[in-house]
Amino acid sequence: MRGWARVARSALPVALILGAVACTGDLGGDEDTGGTNPSGNTDTTVQQGRYSGLPEPCGAVRPETLAELLPDAEPEVYAGDPLATYDTGRRVGCDWRHADGSDTQRLTIDFLRVISYEPEVSDDDQAERDFETRAAEAGVTITGEESGDDGGDAADGGDEDGNADQDDPSATGGTTTDARELDGIGHVAFVEDRLTSDDAGDRRDVTLAFRNANVIVTVVYSVSTTRPDPAPDSSQAQAHAETVARQLAEGLDG
Incomplete structure (x- = not known):
């Protein structure tokens, strides 16, 4: 033992x-x-996106800008209505609408924070892919990050990149679209200007989208009228959309 x-x-x-x-x-x-x-x-650790959160959307546009885009609106209009989303950490937005007799102005902004679910693809790279897809759907070819070409003056309705540019439809009815890449807003941007005319009146929708790192921002400014006067001015509507987009881009970097 x-x-x-x-x-x-x-x-x-x-x-x-x-x-x-x-x-x-x-x-x-x-x-x-x-x-x-x-x-x-x-x-392998894939780099996360630059932005891990999003701003409060209804406070992202300056009051004086809202007063210019939506003239003579009631104070509650300038407060804006938050867009309903399932996850405010991923997507937020706000909507302002003002109707004054025969004229209506509407501004909508949308922030989307892109997250990649592919281990080998970063959030920023996924956002770049998604943005290029959106631009292609609008008929715009993105030439590169921070391109030196400003894509032409917003007021001339030019088409230096071979994108859609048709005659003014207000005389005959129908829809025309002018879309092109923009420079100087975010990392990359494009604008789409759509004018629709029929017996009820004219409506112009300017959509400006830009990307900063892993966040895609969309600004839509719409002006409609039932008056027989000329259609809402393209250069003015695009200038308003650009003003809002630049403020939102500055807010992301601030």
């Missing part, structure tokens, strides 16, 4: 050592773990 006790005592340290090895895994080995370390984390 004393002999068996000595064997048991001598085997105990060995069992403890083997148990420790089993708990910690292969010490010093080069076994392929499929791109993960023993704790389960991936070896």
Whole structure:
């Protein structure tokens, strides 16, 4: 019996050592773990997006700008209505609308924070892909980040990039669209100017979208009228949309 006790005592340290090895895994080995370390984390860390949150949208546009875009509106109009979203950490927006007799002005802004769910794709890269897709749907080819070409003057309705540019439809009825890339707003931007005319009147919708890192911002300024006067001015509507977009871009960087 004393002999068996000595064997048991001598085997105990060995069992403890083997148990420790089993708990910690292969010490010093080069076994392929499929791109993960023993704790389960991936070896490759993809850079997260620059922005981890979004601003309060209804306070993102300056009061004097709202007064210019929506003249003579009631104070509650300038307060704006938040857009309903499922996750305010991912998407927020605000809407302002003012009707004055035969004329109606409306401003809508939307912030979308892009998150990549592909391990090898960063949030910023995914946002770049999504933005280029949106631009393509509007008929705009994005030439590159922070392009030196300003895409032409917003007032001339020009088409230096070969994007859609049709005759004014207000005389015959129908819809025309002018879309092009813009410079100087965010990392990259484009504008789409759509004029719709029918027997009920004329409506101009200017959509300006830009991207800053992993956030895509969309500004829509709409002006409609039932008067027989000329259609809402393109240069003025685009200038208003650009003013709002620049303020939102500055707010993101602030």
